Amino acid sequence: MLQWLQALVDGVLVGGVYAIVSSGLSLVFGIMGVVNFAHAEFLMVGMFVAWFAWAYLGIDPLLGSLIALVVVFLFGAGIQRTLIRPILKAPQVAQIFLTVGLLFCLENGALLLFGANYRSVSTPYQTESLRLGGIIVSLPYLLAFLMSGLSGGLLWAFLRFSRTGRAMRATALDPMAAKLVGIDTDRMHQIAFGLGVGLTAFGGAVILPYLTVYPAVGAQYVVLMFTVVVLGGLGSVAGAAVGGIAVGVIQAFSALVFPVQLQNLVLFLVFIAVLALRPQGLLKGASA
Amino acid sequence: MTEAVASPRAAALRPGRAVLIAAVLAVALAVPLGLDPQGYPIRVLTLTLLFAAMGQAWNIVGGLANQISLGHAGFFGIGAYASTILLRDFGLSPWLGMLAGMALAALAAAALAVPTFRLKGHYFALVTLAFGEVMRVIANSWSSVTGGPVGLSVPFAPDSLWMFQFGAARPYYYICLGALVAVTLVFWRIKAGALGYRLRAIKENADAAEVIGVDTFRAKLQAGLISATLTAGLGTVYAQFSYFFDPDTIFGVATISVRMALIAIVGGVGLTFGPIVGAFFIIPVEEFANAALAGRAAGLSAFVYGAVLIAVILLKPEGLLALFAALGKRWRERRR
Amino acid sequence: MSAILSVRNLTRRFGGLTAVNNVSFDLSRGEVLGLIGPNGAGKTTLFNLLVGIHKPTAGSIRLDGREIAGLAPNRVARAGMTKTFQNVALFQESTVLDNVLTGGLLHEDVAGARARAAAILDRVGLAGIAHKLAGDLSFPERARVEVARALCTRPAILLLDEVMAALTPVEMEAFLALVRTLRADGLTLIVVEHHMHAIMTLCDRILVLNFGGLIAEGTPREVAHHPAVIEAYLGKAYAEGGADA
Ligand SMILES: Nc1ncnc2c1ncn2[C@@H]1O[C@H](COP(=O)(O)OP(=O)(O)OP(=O)(O)O)[C@@H](O)[C@H]1O
Ligand SMILES: [Mg+2]
Numbered sequence: 114m115l116q117w118l119q120a121l122v123d124g125v126l127v128g129g130v131y132a133i134v135s136s137g138l139s140l141v142f143g144i145m146g147v148v149n150f151a152h153a154e155f156l157m158v159g160m161f162v163a164w165f166a167w168a169y170l171g172i173d174p175l176l177g178s179l180i181a182l183v184v185v186f187l188f189g190a191g192i193q194r195t196l197i198r199p200i201l202k203a204p205q206v207a208q209i210f211l212t213v214g215l216l217f218c219l220e221n222g223a224l225l226l227f228g229a230n231y232r233s234v235s236t237p238y239q240t241e242s243l244r245l246g247g248i249i250v251s252l253p254y255l256l257a258f259l260m261s262g263l264s265g266g267l268l269w270a271f272l273r274f275s276r277t278g279r280a281m282r283a284t285a286l287d288p289m290a291a292k293l294v295g296i297d298t299d300r301m302h303q304i305a306f307g308l309g310v311g312l313t314a315f316g317g318a319v320i321l322p323y324l325t326v327y328p329a330v331g332a333q334y335v336v337l338m339f340t341v342v343v344l345g346g347l348g349s350v351a352g353a354a355v356g357g358i359a360v361g362v363i364q365a366f367s368a369l370v371f372p373v374q375l376q377n378l379v380l381f382l383v384f385i386a387v388l389a390l391r392p393q394g395l396l397k398g399a400s401a
Numbered sequence: 402m403t404e405a406v407a408s409p410r411a412a413a414l415r416p417g418r419a420v421l422i423a424a425v426l427a428v429a430l431a432v433p434l435g436l437d438p439q440g441y442p443i444r445v446l447t448l449t450l451l452f453a454a455m456g457q458a459w460n461i462v463g464g465l466a467n468q469i470s471l472g473h474a475g476f477f478g479i480g481a482y483a484s485t486i487l488l489r490d491f492g493l494s495p496w497l498g499m500l501a502g503m504a505l506a507a508l509a510a511a512a513l514a515v516p517t518f519r520l521k522g523h524y525f526a527l528v529t530l531a532f533g534e535v536m537r538v539i540a541n542s543w544s545s546v547t548g549g550p551v552g553l554s555v556p557f558a559p560d561s562l563w564m565f566q567f568g569a570a571r572p573y574y575y576i577c578l579g580a581l582v583a584v585t586l587v588f589w590r591i592k593a594g595a596l597g598y599r600l601r602a603i604k605e606n607a608d609a610a611e612v613i614g615v616d617t618f619r620a621k622l623q624a625g626l627i628s629a630t631l632t633a634g635l636g637t638v639y640a641q642f643s644y645f646f647d648p649d650t651i652f653g654v655a656t657i658s659v660r661m662a663l664i665a666i667v668g669g670v671g672l673t674f675g676p677i678v679g680a681f682f683i684i685p686v687e688e689f690a691n692a693a694l695a696g697r698a699a700g701l702s703a704f705v706y707g708a709v710l711i712a713v714i715l716l717k718p719e720g721l722l723a724l725f726a727a728l729g730k731r732w733r734e735r736r737r
Numbered sequence: 738m739s740a741i742l743s744v745r746n747l748t749r750r751f752g753g754l755t756a757v758n759n760v761s762f763d764l765s766r767g768e769v770l771g772l773i774g775p776n777g778a779g780k781t782t783l784f785n786l787l788v789g790i791h792k793p794t795a796g797s798i799r800l801d802g803r804e805i806a807g808l809a810p811n812r813v814a815r816a817g818m819t820k821t822f823q824n825v826a827l828f829q830e831s832t833v834l835d836n837v838l839t840g841g842l843l844h845e846d847v848a849g850a851r852a853r854a855a856a857i858l859d860r861v862g863l864a865g866i867a868h869k870l871a872g873d874l875s876f877p878e879r880a881r882v883e884v885a886r887a888l889c890t891r892p893a894i895l896l897l898d899e900v901m902a903a904l905t906p907v908e909m910e911a912f913l914a915l916v917r918t919l920r921a922d923g924l925t926l927i928v929v930e931h932h933m934h935a936i937m938t939l940c941d942r943i944l945v946l947n948f949g950g951l952i953a954e955g956t957p958r959e960v961a962h963h964p965a966v967i968e969a970y971l972g973k974a975y976a977e978g979g980a981d982a
Contacts, residue, residue: 221701229699388517
């Protein structure tokens with residue numbers, strides 16, 4: 114019993130991070146209709162930015178996450194301008210394979226620049242944990258969860274209340290109408306893409322205290338992110354939050370039942386099942 | 402008047418083109434005679450023919466049915482594992498193992514198609530991506546049967562057509578050439594036949610296709626089954642040719658699934674000769690890049706690979722054949 | 738006369754909107770039935786229900802005595818009913834011949850379908866553009882190709898959704914003549930059209946739809962003088978002259 118409770122806690126903590134890294138993917142799809150197969154690579158980029166900020170400037174990754182957000186936002190906005198914008202109206206084959214090409218370039222670009230080494234940080238709270246009854250709450254997991262929750266709340270408030278956020282949602286709903294009322298949809302796309310990949314990079318930075326970074330780390334997250342997003346409904350940012358927690362808990366529970374190698378299998382099967390049964394997501398109707 | 406209208410468009414080849422195809426085929430048959438049967442060039446050519454056939458098999462789904470699969474490695478690996486395991490455990494001829502693999506792949510494709518046939522575009526790509534990954538995870542973890550992450554080796558046998566094993570590359574070259582011709586013929590027959598018309602109709606307007614009587618589920622299922630079956634057969638050929646494979650290579654997204662699609666896209670999606678042109682561009686370039694660069698900078702060749710993909714899509718999304726056609730036209734106009 | 742199609746209590750809701758509301762009618766073999774109503778009345782939705790593009794929320798559709806409500810469109814086509822699309826849904830990157838030929842594949846192989854398609858193109862006066870791409874055609878040409886493609890499926894009932902919308906008066910007369918010959922060959926038709934002239938001269942009987950429900954039914958003459966119809970169309974009558982393009 115305690116074992117399951119512990120798994121539930123672990124699952125929710127990890128799921129919170131999944132939620133924030135996947136919400137960027139959902140945002141990009143919701144606002145520009147592009148499924149970014151390269152999205153998980155920006156998590157890797159964010160981890161590297163935070164690692165370098167820690168290694169050379171001594172900045173804790175939890176703070177470095179803000180640097181990662183800003184740097185990757187600018188990087189993403191540039192990529193949107195040069196690579197994504199030209200294919201917004203292209204056939205889906207072109208959209209899919211452009212982002213697949215981007216995935217290869219980012220992963221192998223990192224390999225070329227940084228080598229295949231695994232890098233990690235050391236922080237004072239790395240091995241700390243809290244005990245609540247019989248449950249152990251690891252401090253770095255808890256901090257990553259809190260940072261994710263905070264940024265998720267800010268994203269929600271931004272989309273809901275700020276001028277830009279509202280203009281972005283209008284663009285998502287009806288680009289033609291948005292143009293008519295004077296919204297610069299092109300700029301909205303650029304901000305959305307930058308913000309989307311920036312949030313994912315942010316998520317990568319906050320998990321750095323308990324994980325290691327290497328160029329191929331993104332590959333671990335590709336199907337995971339899509340599972341989260343599809344569970345919550347492609348394009349729904351609020352859905353990504355629910356989907357993230359759900360995936361975290363599914364993973365933690367399946368770890369109790371199945372051998373380690375099969376953990377991802379459970380995830381993939383959930384993913385295929387959800388796509389087959391409810392491609393519009395489990396929360397249809399409750400939009401972002 | 403009716404006569405002129407009824408003249409079949411795709412049913413017969415133009416004479417000029419038939420001559421060209423015959424000539425290319427003759428050259429393809431003659432080339433190995435001038436090459437060292439054990440050498441590196443013939444191995445690269447063999448691999449190119451095999452990948453051209455794979456791109457062609459993908460083209461049936463991706464090009465004709467417009468279903469963008471990112472999981473064909475799943476079928477490819479099923480073919481490789483099925484024949485190799487049957488050979489290892491029962492001494493079964495890989496030709497028979499190939500049939501078993503093809504049947505298994507057809508089952509897998511049907512199982513995948515039934516719940517997902519409504520999915521289009523991105524969703525279809527995502528499901529197939531996950532399917533390939535599921536196969537990879539299974540092959541990695543079911544060690545007692547698949548050998549696990551270490552991979553499988555084809556048990557050694559003396560040269561024999563029946564056991565599909567040869568010391569030299571030359572017989573494999575001819576087998577791959579035969580496979581390419583066979584898959585291309587299948588593709589061409591589908592494209593010019595009723596299924597081709599149905600698939601084009603679905604691709605261009607699925608609602609309208611249904612309303613005039615096209616069973617969209619059935620047409621997509623047919624295309625998917627044929628494509629998966631052929632891909633599995635080629636997986637067996639690959640296993641016999643390379644003697645050794647592991648789950649991450651044979652079920653790989655980058656190594657197989659995306660490469661199959663890329664070959665079709667670079668040459669020209671949906672065109673009969675697209676994957677052939679694509680393979681003869683991509684595979685030699687890759688081999689060259691690997692030989693020249695891999696030792697010095699890990700990741701460079703894969704980086705270049707991604708860059709080529711991006712460049713093709715941004716500059717000439719219709720593929721190389723369209724580029725050649727445009728260049729040829731300009732050249733003819735210049736001469737006039 | 739025997740009813741080839743009988744529709745009972747057909748209803749379709751989209752969320753809170755009832756696009757087709759409790760519609761019942763019979764269609765006799767060989768009849769030409771007009772379906773009119775203001776924009777948004779539910780005419781296209783009714784067609785989509787009949788051919789199976791939308792599933793009914795409630796109600797029954799019997800074709801030759803057989804229940805077809807809820808069948809996939811390809812099954813309905815096989816049973817003998819098909820339609821043209823108001824917003825024109827041709828296979829843009831295929832030739833006119835190939836568009837029409839695809840309809841013929843319902844009952845024939847490629848060679849048979851090609852011969853049938855060629856004959857139909859001759860008949861509707863499109864033989865000259867058989868090898869043009871559908872995407873390159875003018876609007877009136879497209880509408881004709883829509884009709885030819887639907888005819889190639891050898892339907893017993895053909896539903897025409899505003900195929901005459903962009904025709905000049907001369908073109909329209911030619912089109913009306915074509916429809917009459919189809920009818921003479923035994924085809925049963927339901928025609929949606931905003932052109933009152935076309936509807937009045939072509940149809941044996943007219944149904945009037947407003948806000949998803951049938952508000953009147955009768956001969957062209959009866960319907961034209963029906964108070965509910967005049968009310969539904971008031972305002973529209975003024976616009977009739979110029980706003981129809
Ligand atoms: N797929 C759909 N989802 C939601 N609402 C729909 C859908 N299709 C139609 N509607 C709504 O149903 C109502 C009827 O539309 P329909 O197209 O059937 O009208 P119509 O009589 O054909 O009009 P028109 O003369 O303009 O062609 C409209 O309010 C329309 O917005
Ligand atoms: Mg309409």
